Amino acid sequence: MTVDWEAAKTAAIAAVHSAFAETVRLSPTKNGAPDPDRPQVNINAILHHPSVDGAISVGNGIITTISASAHALVVDRHAYPDLVVRAKDKVRATSRAGTPLFEVSKVSDRHSGVLILELGES
Template identity: 40%
Template sequence: MPIARNISEVRDALVAGVDARWAEPLKVYPLRGDEMPDETREVREISAPLRAGAGKGMSAGQGSSWRSRIVAGTAEVHIDRAVYPDLVVRTGDKVRAISRPGKPWWSVLAVDDRGPARLVLQLGEA
């Protein structure tokens, strides 16, 4: 068996293990630039880890209070590409955490599709 296949299998098993423990149900709402539904893509319910308050900017360095550096309302979603290979998410789409109290909404601020295992969404308060 080629070594690349072994690496892929190990990576996929690790991603699946993380998701089995940390994933939650989310809905992805595709929108056009004018905030209207994008009828070329369907609303999708997925299961993926969502980390609210993802920790960027939380250090207390550079002489400022750490509390003033927390980025309010930020989050990241890490989507398993092996499970959702056809999922297309674009900047401006919305994500809803449907199992959390109040079913909070986020806007997709950026999409990182360069990794082989994960589609990573940077989210901001909607």
């Protein structure tokens, strides 16, 4: 039996996101102001605060590590293939009490199927 690993990976990412994702608003910035070339967009993604050792786990696998004081936003690249996020963009957790605001400090596109945004307090 041949396994289509790309299809299996895509299905696994979609299943995890359907269980754990929440709505966030991405607000692109350029030189400290709203970026006119990249409009605000609401997406569903996993907003995660890492464990003490900085590991971000999604499902049973560890995706990446970040500094223990940072949050991370895990975005399904198949759901948002044209999404462009840069450092200094803002992320508002619209589904959470108080709608906390974060700033993107780092973008990692090195993971197959997901985009990892390291977030700091804004």
